[in-house]
Amino acid sequence: MDHLRPDRGGTGTTTRRQVLGDEHVDRAEAATTAFTRPFQEYVTEGAWGSVWSRPGLDRRTRSAVTLAALTALRAHEELPMHVRAARRHGLTEAEIAEILLHTAVYTGAPAANAAFTIAQHTLAEE
Template sequence: MSDELYDAGMRVRREVLGDAHVDRATANATEFTQKFQDYITRAAWGSIWTRDGLDRKTRSCVTLAVLTALHCHGEIAMHVRAAVGNGLTADEIGEVLLHTGVYAGVPAANEAFAIAQKTLAEMGEPTAQPRTTG
């Protein structure tokens, strides 16, 4: 099934999340989940992420804040990677999570910080590496 909204959504989804992630998500779609994959491609990526009103860096900030506030732990690592790809630094990601902690609660931000640190460390971010004691 292809249309302009779907095609635009798939293009942005691939640009933000990467081909490997999108290929995995679409390859793992079943008859049961296919409608959901189509929906998020059109609604989230085709209708919202393609809009001119916010740049992708800002959209990543908003996304990380909302995912943290809603305790969507399974989505945070993916969107930390996307945020880096959209131009956020590790320090900026930390500021988003710190700011979110004030409004969404310390436990939510604490979990998001743990996920973000692990993800950033895996990506080779120096500030997210464990400290060595000498």
């Protein structure tokens, strides 16, 4: 990315690759256009270079929180890559199910039902 701040851009790119995998990041970078570049830089610096790179929580915990937040927001298109990331960070299928079930109590059954369906499909692909 052209305008990434060196401190957060490099860290963000490294962290993003470690969490989501090279294949996903390569696809995202290849699809970046002049129009989407500022957003990709924002995500790389902010989410990956600032937040996911902080020492306060381990990646396993961050993955659990992310699954809960994505379920609550019904961000279905983001769930598969973060289910894979959660597995990469050591969460078991049973733990992912517990996270989604726990989230249902606070966000509602429809949101969790969709998340369960997406997670089950994603886990079956592995």
